[in-house]
Amino acid sequence: MSASGKTGTIRIHGAELSRRGVLAAGGALMVGFSIAPAYGAKTASTTLNPAISGSWLEIHADNKVLIRTGKCDFGQSSIYTAYRQIVAEELDLPFESVTTVVTGDTDRTPDGGGTFDLLGSGTPNLRKVAAYTREALLTLASHRLGAAKDKLTVLDGVVSGGGKQISYGELVRDHDFKLSIPVKGDLTSIFGLTVEGNPPMKPVSDYKVIGKSFKNSVIVSKVIAKEVWVTNVKLPDMLHARTIHPRTLGSTLVAAGQPDKSKFPTAQVVVKGNLVAVVSPSEWEAVQAARQVAASTQWTDWKGLPGNDHVFDHLRQQADWKAVAVDRSKPSSGDVPSAMAGAARRHSASYEVPYLKHAPIGPTMALADVRPDGSVTVHSHTQNPQALRGEIALMLGIAVGKVVIRTYSGAGHYGRSNGGNAGAEDEAVLLSRELGKPVRVQWMRAEDLQWSTQSSAAYSDINIGLDTGGKIVAYEAHHYMPAMQDDRLIGAVLAGLPTLPAPSDKGDGLYTTANSVSDDWVYDAVLNLDERAHGTWQIGQRESPLGVGLRNHSMRTPGQFQQNFPREVAISEAAALAGADPLQFRIDHTKADRLKHVLERLREESGWETRPSPNPGASSGDALRGQGVSVMLRSGSYWACACRIAVKPSTGQITVEKITMAVDPGIVVNPLQLKRQVEGGTMMGLSEALYEEAAFDERGVTAQDWRSYPILKMGDIPDVKVVLIHRPEVGNYGQGSEGANALAAPAISAAFFDATGKPIRRLPLKPAYVLNVLKA
Amino acid sequence: MVTITVNGKQRDVASPPSTPLLYVLRNELDVTSPQFGCGLAQCGACSVLLDGKEVRACVTPVSLAAGKEVTTVEGLPARWAKQKNLSAAAVEKTLHPVQEAWIEQQTPLCGFCQNGMMIKATELLEKTPNPTDDEIKAAFTTSGPSAHLCRCGSYIAIMDAVRQASALMAKKGGTI
Numbered sequence: 001m002s003a004s005g006k007t008g009t010i011r012i013h014g015a016e017l018s019r020r021g022v023l024a025a026g027g028a029l030m031v032g033f034s035i036a037p038a039y040g041a042k043t044a045s046t047t048l049n050p051a052i053s054g055s056w057l058e059i060h061a062d063n064k065v066l067i068r069t070g071k072c073d074f075g076q077s078s079i080y081t082a083y084r085q086i087v088a089e090e091l092d093l094p095f096e097s098v099t100t101v102v103t104g105d106t107d108r109t110p111d112g113g114g115t116f117d118l119l120g121s122g123t124p125n126l127r128k129v130a131a132y133t134r135e136a137l138l139t140l141a142s143h144r145l146g147a148a149k150d151k152l153t154v155l156d157g158v159v160s161g162g163g164k165q166i167s168y169g170e171l172v173r174d175h176d177f178k179l180s181i182p183v184k185g186d187l188t189s190i191f192g193l194t195v196e197g198n199p200p201m202k203p204v205s206d207y208k209v210i211g212k213s214f215k216n217s218v219i220v221s222k223v224i225a226k227e228v229w230v231t232n233v234k235l236p237d238m239l240h241a242r243t244i245h246p247r248t249l250g251s252t253l254v255a256a257g258q259p260d261k262s263k264f265p266t267a268q269v270v271v272k273g274n275l276v277a278v279v280s281p282s283e284w285e286a287v288q289a290a291r292q293v294a295a296s297t298q299w300t301d302w303k304g305l306p307g308n309d310h311v312f313d314h315l316r317q318q319a320d321w322k323a324v325a326v327d328r329s330k331p332s333s334g335d336v337p338s339a340m341a342g343a344a345r346r347h348s349a350s351y352e353v354p355y356l357k358h359a360p361i362g363p364t365m366a367l368a369d370v371r372p373d374g375s376v377t378v379h380s381h382t383q384n385p386q387a388l389r390g391e392i393a394l395m396l397g398i399a400v401g402k403v404v405i406r407t408y409s410g411a412g413h414y415g416r417s418n419g420g421n422a423g424a425e426d427e428a429v430l431l432s433r434e435l436g437k438p439v440r441v442q443w444m445r446a447e448d449l450q451w452s453t454q455s456s457a458a459y460s461d462i463n464i465g466l467d468t469g470g471k472i473v474a475y476e477a478h479h480y481m482p483a484m485q486d487d488r489l490i491g492a493v494l495a496g497l498p499t500l501p502a503p504s505d506k507g508d509g510l511y512t513t514a515n516s517v518s519d520d521w522v523y524d525a526v527l528n529l530d531e532r533a534h535g536t537w538q539i540g541q542r543e544s545p546l547g548v549g550l551r552n553h554s555m556r557t558p559g560q561f562q563q564n565f566p567r568e569v570a571i572s573e574a575a576a577l578a579g580a581d582p583l584q585f586r587i588d589h590t591k592a593d594r595l596k597h598v599l600e601r602l603r604e605e606s607g608w609e610t611r612p613s614p615n616p617g618a619s620s621g622d623a624l625r626g627q628g629v630s631v632m633l634r635s636g637s638y639w640a641c642a643c644r645i646a647v648k649p650s651t652g653q654i655t656v657e658k659i660t661m662a663v664d665p666g667i668v669v670n671p672l673q674l675k676r677q678v679e680g681g682t683m684m685g686l687s688e689a690l691y692e693e694a695a696f697d698e699r700g701v702t703a704q705d706w707r708s709y710p711i712l713k714m715g716d717i718p719d720v721k722v723v724l725i726h727r728p729e730v731g732n733y734g735q736g737s738e739g740a741n742a743l744a745a746p747a748i749s750a751a752f753f754d755a756t757g758k759p760i761r762r763l764p765l766k767p768a769y770v771l772n773v774l775k776a
Numbered sequence: 777m778v779t780i781t782v783n784g785k786q787r788d789v790a791s792p793p794s795t796p797l798l799y800v801l802r803n804e805l806d807v808t809s810p811q812f813g814c815g816l817a818q819c820g821a822c823s824v825l826l827d828g829k830e831v832r833a834c835v836t837p838v839s840l841a842a843g844k845e846v847t848t849v850e851g852l853p854a855r856w857a858k859q860k861n862l863s864a865a866a867v868e869k870t871l872h873p874v875q876e877a878w879i880e881q882q883t884p885l886c887g888f889c890q891n892g893m894m895i896k897a898t899e900l901l902e903k904t905p906n907p908t909d910d911e912i913k914a915a916f917t918t919s920g921p922s923a924h925l926c927r928c929g930s931y932i933a934i935m936d937a938v939r940q941a942s943a944l945m946a947k948k949g950g951t952i
Binding site: 219225229284287362705712 | 792889923
C-alpha cells in the first residue's frame with residue numbers, strides 16, 4: 001500500500017490496515033476489531049463501530065493518543081496509569097502522549113469483560129492493540145521514508161530510517177486510516193473480548209515507561225470536587241426511588257402499604273411482583289415515605305436459614321456436597337493415604353471462614369432512563385457494563401443493541417458487580433419503564449448489607465503428615481464452599497422476570513454449584529498431595545419461595561481467600577509440630593526460587609525472629625506477643641506477609657503491631673501506585689481478619705449498619721511496610737490490592753498461636769471468640 | 777425559608793427546614809462533594825465544616841445550619857485563600873494544602889470517602905497545625921460522631937497526606 005495512493009488493505013501480523021479516504025483536516029489511525037463480536041446466542045447486533053467511536057486506540061495528527069477500554073476504575077488506578085504506560089511503552093511514546101482514557105461505556109468503548117485482574121491474566125488487550133498499532137505505523141513509515149521496515153527505529157513517537165524522520169502524527173495527518181485487529185469472545189460475557197494473534201511486542205529489557213511511578217490522573221478531579229460520580233448524575237424530570245425489599249430472604253408480598261398523602265403529597269408506590277418501591281421528585285420525601293410505607297407493607301414470613309451460629313454445622317451436616325463433581329487440583333499426585341499412614345506425626349484440623357460483605361462505603365445506586373422507543377440507558381457504577389447490558393436486555397426481552405450502559409466513578413465494591421450488577425441497576429430500569437421517567441434508585445445502608453450478595457462462608461479439613469525429620473510427607477485438603485457467583489438481577493428475581501441462571505448442579509461455566517481448587521499450590525517439595533474442592537447450593541436458595549436465600553458473589557481473592565487461610569494456618573501449625581521456624585519451613589518445602597526469594601526478603605525486612613513456634617516466654621506487660629507468616633501465589637504474583645501481634649488475655653483483644661508485606665508481581669509497572677494498592681489491600685485484610693462477619697438469623701442478614709458490620713478504623717492501623725520486588729525477567733505484570741487482602745488473616749492466626757500456644761482457626765478474631773479459645 | 781452560607785455564598789433554601797443538609801447541598805444547591813454513605817452519621821462520607829466544625833450532613837437538618845457557614849471540598853481553596861489573605865486572582869490558581877497533599881500522596885483509591893477525609897483533615901489542621909500520629913489517628917477515629925471509614929484501606933496514605941499538608945501549611949505561612 002502506498003500511503004499517498006488509492007485506498008487499499010494491507011495485512012500486518014493478522015491485522016488489516018486500510019485507508020478510507022483523505023481528510024481535509026486532522027487525520028487519525030483508529031484501531032478497532034475486524035469481526036462482528038459474538039453476543040452468544042442473545043443477539044447479533046452491535047452499536048460498536050470500530051471506525052467511529054468504539055476504537056481501542058487512536059493516533060492523532062497532533063501526536064496525541066486516545067485509548068478506550070470497556071473496563072472501569074474501581075480504585076485500582078491501572079486504567080489511568082498502568083494501561084497508559086503499557087500503551088506508551090509498546091508505541092515508543094512518552095507517558096504524557098496518551099492524553100485521553102475512555103472507560104466503561106458500552107456505546108463508546110470496546111472489549112467489555114469484568115474489571116478484575118486488570119494486569120494479572122496474560123497480556124492485557126491494550127498491550128496487543130498497541131503492538132499491532134506500532135507495526136501498522138512502521139509499515140506506513142517504511143513507505144513514506146523509503147526505508148525497509150526492519151531498519152526503522154522509533155524514539156518518542158518519531159520514526160527514523162534512510163536518513164529521514166517522520167512522527168506518528170505526520171504519518172496519519174490528513175488521512176483516515178483504520179486498523180482492524182482480530183478478536184475472539186463474547187462481548188457481554190464476564191470475560192468480554194480478547195485480542196487474538198501475536199504481534200511482535202517490545203522486549204521487557206527495553207522498557208522505559210513501565211517501571212516508573214506516574215500519578216493517577218483521575219485523583220485530581222476527585223480531590224478538587226470536579227469528578228462526575230454516578231451519584232451526581234441528574235436527568236430532567238428524574239424521580240428518586242427507595243426500594244422496599246421483602247422482610248426476609250424468602251418472603252412474598254401480601255399487601256403493599258400506601259404513603260400518607262398529607263405528609264408526602266408527591267410520593268407514589270410502585271409494585272412489580274415482590275418488588276415494592278416509593279418514588280418522589282424529592283429525594284428526602286422518597287426516603288421518609290419509604291420508611292412509612294415499609295412499616296405498613298405486609299409480607300409472608302419465612303425462616304429457612306440456619307443462622308450464623310449454626311452455619312458450619314449446617315454446611316457439614318445438612319448441605320448436599322454430592323450433587324456435583326469434586327474438583328481435584330492439578331498438582332495433586334503421589335499416594336497420600338500410604339504416606340499419611342506412615343507419617344511420624346500428623347496434624348489434622350478444620351478451619352472456618354464466615355460470610356463477608358463487600359460493604360462499599362456508598363450503597364448501590366443507579367439511574368435508568370427507559371424511553372418510549374424502547375431504548376434503555378443506565379447510568380451506573382459497575383465493574384462489567386457489557387455484562388450488565390446483556391442482563392438488562394435479557395430481563396426486558398429486548399435486543400442488546402437497545403441498551404446502553406454508562407459508567408462513572410463510585411464507591412469501590414471489590415468484585416460485587418464483576419458479573420454486571422451491584423443491585424440497584426435493574427430496579428431503576430423496571431421503575432423507569434413503569435413510570436416513563438428517569439428513575440434514580442439509591443439503596444439505603446441497611447439494604448446494601450441485607451439485600452446485596454456476599455462472599456460465601458466456607459470450611460476446610462486439612463491433614464498433614466510429617467516424617468521423623470519434620471518434613472511434610474503428605475498434605476491433604478478438602479475445601480467446602482457454596483456457589484460463589486450469583487449474577488442474577490435481584491429486582492428481576494423479585495419482579496418474576498428473566499435473569500441469568502441461579503447457580504445449580506446442572507449449571508455450566510460460572511453458574512455451577514461445583515467448587516474448584518483456587519489456591520495455587522506452592523509447596524512443590526511435598527511429594528504426596530491431594531487437594532479437593534467440594535461445592536453445593538447457596539444456603540436457602542432452593543428453600544426460599546423467592547429462590548433467593550444467601551446469594552453469594554465473588555469478592556477480592558474469591559475462593560482463594562477461603563482456601564489459603566486454612567492452608568497457611570495449617571502449615572504454620574505443622575511447622576510447630578516439626579519444631580521448625582515457620583518461615584524457614586516454607587522455604588524448605590518449595591522449589592520455587594521466586595517464593596524463596598520473597599520469603600528471604602520478608603525475613604530481612606520484617607525483623608523476623610528465626611525460631612520455632614509457639615513462644616510461651618513472649619509475654620510483656622499484660623499482653624502476649626507473637627509473630628506469624630503467610631504466603632500466596634495468585635495470577636503469577638508471589639506474596640508473603642509477616643506480622644507481629646499483641647494479645648491481651650484479660651479482654652481477648654488482638655492488636656496487630658506491625659505488618660510487612662512482600663510481593664513479587666514480576667514486573668512492577670508503577671511502584672507508587674502498587675505500593676498504595678498493597679497498603680489498601682493489606683488494610684482490608686486486617687479488617688477481614690479482626691472484624692468482619694455478616695451475621696444472619698433464620699430470616700436473613702441481620703447486619704444493618706457500620707456498628708453491626710464493623711470494619712477497620714484508622715486507629716487500628718499498625719506499622720506497615722511494603723516491599724516491592726521487581727523481577728522483570730518474569731514478564732508478568734502481576735497484581736495489586738486484590739491478593740494483598742488475603743495474607744493478613746493466616747499470618748495473624750499464626751501469630752496468635754505463636755503468642756499463646758493455642759491454635760485459632762475461625763475468622764474473625766473477635767475478643768469473645770479469642771477469650772473462648774484462650775479458655776479451651 | 778432557611779438561609780445558609782455555602783462556601784462563602786449566601787443561599788436561600790427552598791427545601792423544608794427538616795431536610796438533611798446533605799440532600800439540600802446535593803440536590804438543591806448542586807454542591808456534590810459530600811456523599812451519601814450511611815445516613816446514620818456512622819461513616820463520614822457526607823462530612824462538611826459547619827462554622828469550622830466537622831459535622832455529618834446526612835443527619836443535620838438544614839435549619840441547624842441557618843445563619844452559619846458551610847464549607848465543603850469545593851470551598852476549601854477559597855477558605856485557605858481567605859485565611860492567607862490571597863488575592864481573588866490567586867484563589868483561582870490555589871488549592872488548599874490538604875488537597876495538594878492528597879494529590880501528591882496519591883491518597884484516594886476509589887475515593888468515595890475522601891470528601892469526608894479531607895474535611896476532617898482540614899478541621900484537624902486548623903486546630904492542631906502539627907499533629908502527632910496519635911492525634912491524626914484520634915481525629916479520624918474517635919473525635920467525631922463516628923470514625924471516618926475507608927473500605928479501600930487508604931488510611932496509611934491519609935496519614936502521609938495529613939503530615940504533608942501540615943508541612944505545606946507551615947511552609948506557606950505558619951499557623952492559620
